[in-house]
Amino acid sequence: MNVDSIRYVYLIGIGGIGMSALARYFRHLGCVVAGYDKTETALTKQLVSEGIPVSYADDFSVVDDAFKTVDKHTLVIYTPAVPAELNILNRFHGLGHTLFKRSQVLGLISRDRFTIAVAGTHGKTTTSTLIAHILKDSGYDCSAFLGGISTNYQSNILFSDNNVIVVEADEYDRSFLTLYPDIAVVTSADADHLDIYGDKDHLHESFRLFLGQLQDDGVGIVKSGLPFEATIRYSATESADAFADNIRIVAGEFYFDYVWSEGRIPSVHLGVPGTHNVENAVAAITVARQLGIDTGQIVRALSSFSGVKRRFEYVIKSDSAVYIDDYAHHPEELRAFLSAVKQLYPDRALTVVFQPHLYTRTRDFADEFAAVLALADTLLLMDIYPARELPIPGVNSRMLLEKIAVADKHLINAQGVLDYVRHKRPPLVVTVGAGDIDLLVEPMKAILEHA
Known part of the structure; x- marks a missing residue:
């Protein structure tokens, strides 16, 4: 074709x-x-x-x-x-x-281009969008196929006249094996999509195959600790070939130093919060350095980065109420998101509205979900969003709720969430999930903005 x-x-x-x-x-x-x-x-x-x-x-x-x-x-x-x-x-x-x-067509489009592909069970959307923003903002330029709506560009696709393309490489259904990148980033490889892979070992094998498709002179940039061959390893929590140091919050904003063997970029300001996003930024900086982009342009772009829709997206941010919406639907994504929220707002009780996504994922990670959701002070748990799946006997939100060690927890539908928010007016509330929970965003915003 x-x-x-x-x-x-x-x-x-x-x-x-x-x-x-x-x-x-x-x-x-x-x-x-x-x-x-x-x-x-x-x-x-x-x-x-x-x-x-x-x-x-x-x-x-x-x-x-x-x-x-x-x-x-x-x-x-x-x-x-x-x-x-x-x-x-x-x-x-x-x-x-x-x-x-879709993946086959992406492979065809990127076949004759300099391809930067970002893979990972989580973190890939923000990282690929960060990379694309640095390339756009610096004037280096690129086209990009993103897995979310970039807030800076209000789109999930960017166009350019040059030969560079940034692609979010999806591991679902082994889709990323249609790509042959010049630069490959792997942000994470936690067990997921076990309905496809069966177990973590087969998932990891797929990531190895993806990295094996690098061009002969290609660069593999892999998060530290993952069991894959890499040209460069990166981290936000430990020393690596490239890593973040001195992570700090100043007036609610995240700053860090970017460190590699030849030097340090001090006081990098990141326009989105969370240590997990600092780690994504370390990967993006590492890609930009491979392309020879000026350090000052990289730092400026990171400061102006305003994120991705439904990735730590502030819906309301005021003295009386903070409401954040996020797409997290895997236990590790949830952990990163909720930890960042609590880090930013340690003095506010946290109300979490969560909609599980897929019966298989809920079944496979019920204990992990239960442990992470225990970070909530109040939990409003919605029914499982089935997407492509049929129900599995015994797998439901009540089963999950019973495992969660939170005193104030409720099994609730969409209208019940709105009634709760209207009555309780929580000072810090988040909606989390990959189903249709985003339909609650505008009604909840209207309630919380109405005095």
Whole structure:
């Protein structure tokens, strides 16, 4: 498949963060683009406003005939998250189309470019967005496919005229094995996606294969402690080839020194909070140094970095109320996020609203979730968001709730959360999860802003 010959693109599961980036990419190239998703969201509404029609009915008759022609000018992309029995998916198959996964298309797009790929079970979205921001802000420039909406650019895709591309490399379904990077970053490799991999050893093997696909003169930048070969190891908590030292909070802002064998960059100000984000920044600085970007430009970019939507995103920040929303859905992500919140606000009682994501993940990490959620002073636990999965007998939020050592804990639905917030008006509240918990953000904001 030659992506330069494509004129018509249809995306099945267009509302996903990665799929929507591809939709915008091909629209930018002048292609006719449309797609299907099962539910309307803020993101699909935004795509429609940009001239990309989205259908919410699994009905092949509503697909424009322009996308049904089987030739070199038509591309049909799907996400593995859609069910195999989807009518639209199977009708395209029946016509004789070769359907491409999102990851395969990313591989084709990046094939002839200088590729910086960021992988990891968590941390990859912020790290890839940090790298892209440094390259953009410094004038080095890049295109980028990001796994979240950059707050600086209000998009999950960035364009440039040069040959450099930053790609978030997704380990789900071994998607990142379509990439052959010049620089590869691995931020983490905690057990996850065990419905795909079975166990941690097979997950780690996939990361080794990813790093093995580096170009001959490529650079592997790997978090210290991970069991993979690396050109450079980095850390925010221990000495390494590149590491953060003297991490401190000044007036609610994070500062650190970046240290490597040849020197130190003192007093780097990071525009987003958390030691985990300091670690992400160390990786991003290390990539920028590999590209020869000036130290002053790197420091300036880190200070102006305003984060990623739903990654430690302040919804309200006032004397009377602090409300933060975050995408964390793995125990280690939760630990990093909640620890950062408590570090910034040690004197405020913390109310956590959490929506577990996937039955398998809840089952596989129930004890780890229970330990991390015990950091809350008050816990409002919602039902599991199933996404692509069917229920598993005995796996539910009540099972998880019983394991959590928090005195003030409640199993609650969305309306119950809003009623609780309206009645209790917690001084520090967070919403956390990867499902549809983000639908609570605007109603909770309205409640807390109303005196």
